[in-house]
Amino acid sequence: MKCQQCDKQAVFHITELEVGEVREVHLCEDHARVYLNQSEAAGGPQEPKSAGGLTGPHGVAHTADELALIDQKSCDMCGITFFEFRNQGRLGCPHDYVHFEKELEPLIANIHGATQHTGRRPSRSGAAALPEETSELTAIIGLRRSIQDAIAREDYEKAREDRDAIRAIEKHWGIEPTS
Amino acid sequence: MKIDSLTQAIGEWLRGTGPESDIVMSSRVRLARNVAQYPFVSRATDQDRADIERFLRERIALAPVGGDLQYIDVGGLEEVDRQFLVERQLISRELAEAQGARSVAIDGREQVSLMINEEDHLRIQCMHSGLDLRGVWEQIRVVDDQIEQVVPYAFHSRWGYLTACPTNVGTGIRVSVMLHLPALVMTRQIDKVFRSLHKISLAVRGLYGEGSQAMGDFYQISNQTTLGKTEDELLEQVGDVVPVLIEYERRAREFLVRETQKNVHDQVSRAYGILRTAQTITAEETMQLLSRVRMGVLLGLIGDVDIADINVLLVRTQPAHLQKLRGVELDTKDRNIERARYLRQHFEAGGSSSKADVN
Numbered sequence: 304m305k306c307q308q309c310d311k312q313a314v315f316h317i318t319e320l321e322v323g324e325v326r327e328v329h330l331c332e333d334h335a336r337v338y339l340n341q342s343e344a345a346g347g348p349q350e351p352k353s354a355g356g357l358t359g360p361h362g363v364a365h366t367a368d369e370l371a372l373i374d375q376k377s378c379d380m381c382g383i384t385f386f387e388f389r390n391q392g393r394l395g396c397p398h399d400y401v402h403f404e405k406e407l408e409p410l411i412a413n414i415h416g417a418t419q420h421t422g423r424r425p426s427r428s429g430a431a432a433l434p435e436e437t438s439e440l441t442a443i444i445g446l447r448r449s450i451q452d453a454i455a456r457e458d459y460e461k462a463r464e465d466r467d468a469i470r471a472i473e474k475h476w477g478i479e480p481t482s
Numbered sequence: 483m484k485i486d487s488l489t490q491a492i493g494e495w496l497r498g499t500g501p502e503s504d505i506v507m508s509s510r511v512r513l514a515r516n517v518a519q520y521p522f523v524s525r526a527t528d529q530d531r532a533d534i535e536r537f538l539r540e541r542i543a544l545a546p547v548g549g550d551l552q553y554i555d556v557g558g559l560e561e562v563d564r565q566f567l568v569e570r571q572l573i574s575r576e577l578a579e580a581q582g583a584r585s586v587a588i589d590g591r592e593q594v595s596l597m598i599n600e601e602d603h604l605r606i607q608c609m610h611s612g613l614d615l616r617g618v619w620e621q622i623r624v625v626d627d628q629i630e631q632v633v634p635y636a637f638h639s640r641w642g643y644l645t646a647c648p649t650n651v652g653t654g655i656r657v658s659v660m661l662h663l664p665a666l667v668m669t670r671q672i673d674k675v676f677r678s679l680h681k682i683s684l685a686v687r688g689l690y691g692e693g694s695q696a697m698g699d700f701y702q703i704s705n706q707t708t709l710g711k712t713e714d715e716l717l718e719q720v721g722d723v724v725p726v727l728i729e730y731e732r733r734a735r736e737f738l739v740r741e742t743q744k745n746v747h748d749q750v751s752r753a754y755g756i757l758r759t760a761q762t763i764t765a766e767e768t769m770q771l772l773s774r775v776r777m778g779v780l781l782g783l784i785g786d787v788d789i790a791d792i793n794v795l796l797v798r799t800q801p802a803h804l805q806k807l808r809g810v811e812l813d814t815k816d817r818n819i820e821r822a823r824y825l826r827q828h829f830e831a832g833g834s835s836s837k838a839d840v841n
Contacts, residue, residue, distance in 0.1 A: 352756055392647060393601070400644050414649055415651075415710050420639070423653070436639055437637050438518075440518035440636075
């Protein structure tokens with residue numbers, strides 16, 4: 304969903320409750336800041352802020368220098384930078400939760416008021432008996448990217464190694480594609 | 483699967499049955515899941531999306547639930563057909579408007595639907611008529627367990643099920659109940675109710691989910707957070723508040739009858755009159771009037787219409803449903819004329835949906 308005031312991805316989804324109607328506001332980070340300052344100055348609706356009406360992942364403040372450094376970090380697997388995540392509000396792959404754990408932790412605490420999953424866990428009893436933690440499988444995302452890079456620099460030996468590594472992981476967990 | 487085969491059926495959430503169905507339209511649970519070895523959808527290439535789609539279809543076919551599912555290739559549909567599935571609440575607007583390989587699998591009773599390549603690789607949804615969160619949870623849990631045996635869901639011991647947006651991480655669960663609250667709207671108490679819901683971290687949305695307006699006094703109440711609580715706790719968080727809302731709405735309806743008997747009777751009768759006689763009518767007005775009539779029927783102020791019938795009209799007068807029923811694509815102006823004709827024919831035929839469907 305796009306910001307209602309520019310072309311950026313909306314990351315703040317605000318539900319305003321006004322007399323007789325519910326109004327939804329979708330804004331990018333910059334416009335959300337302006338919007339919230341306005342409604343605060345005007346003594347506008349306080350509810351959405353205090354009651355978790357903000358569901359965007361960016362409710363935590365950093366200084367400009369800190370942000371600039373964090374923004375440059377990129378995921379080993381999918382290559383997404385933290386800057387791209389901040390802009391889109393969507394992560395690139397499961398490994399981001401490991402790679403950006405330190406950066407995400409305050410955001411997640413802000414959204415959920417918790418930093419530890421307590422719900423159901425995978426109970427896998429199939430023949431392949433998949434692991435509970437799936438980081439080994441997620442490594443395939445990095446290998447696929449590595450193949451692309453290797454082909455681009457015509458290092459076919461490396462590309463072949465990576466492809467074999469992917470096949471070995473898939474075979475080990477019994478998830479080979481059938482075609 | 484052919485969309486046309488769905489046109490004549492009515493769909494689960496419209497059956498108008500189940501506990502508390504005078505106020506609770508439907509109960510729904512959705513789970514967000516991702517496949518560990520692929521990037522999330524927004525970062526996936528066209529090739530990745532095609533691979534994810536094929537991988538999920540092949541693997542889910544190995545699960546017992548797979549045999550009961552019919553797939554629809556959403557990317558290959560005409561816009562009117564995608565809109566039809568949104569109106570039917572089988573897919574989200576996000577899936578309808580997305581790009582690349584994507585599909586939905588639906589079970590024969592329109593209770594379970596699996597969206598592939600929405601915001602997450604897999605979104606499992608289960609819906610029952612009326613208030614039945616427990617029943618929905620038991621059903622979706624089985625589907626999720628079966629798929630988990632054959633699909634390596636991305637999971638982390640601290641963060642739980644890993645999702646594209648951190649707002650869904652952990653359980654990946656969204657528990658929601660769709661309520662019809664016309665009396666709380668008419669007595670202007672609805673804002674107060676919503677404010678108190680926000681205080682306990684519940685979200686209020688319109689009929690078609692995130693970003694949609696509350697049309698026809700229909701509201702979806704759902705959990706806002708997904709991490710740090712168990713699925714059972716989140717089910718309770720939503721489930722506990724529903725009886726309170728039902729009680730408020732019932733009291734508001736009683737108040738309207740007791741204190742403003744003539745006024746409320748006049749309002750629902752006028753709504754009914756417009757629906758029976760209008761020559762052109764928008765989808766929004768239709769929904770607003772049907773909402774009033776629905777309440778009138780429940781209050782015994784309108785005698786010759788039944789609730790299931792109103793529920794059917796609520797969906798069949800939506801733009802894509804109307805066009806599918808009529809078998810032609812119509813622009814907005816023509817749809818408004820056709821919608822009014824459909825409503826007149828429906829009520830002239832004595833209110834039975836089966837009679838009105840003979841085109």
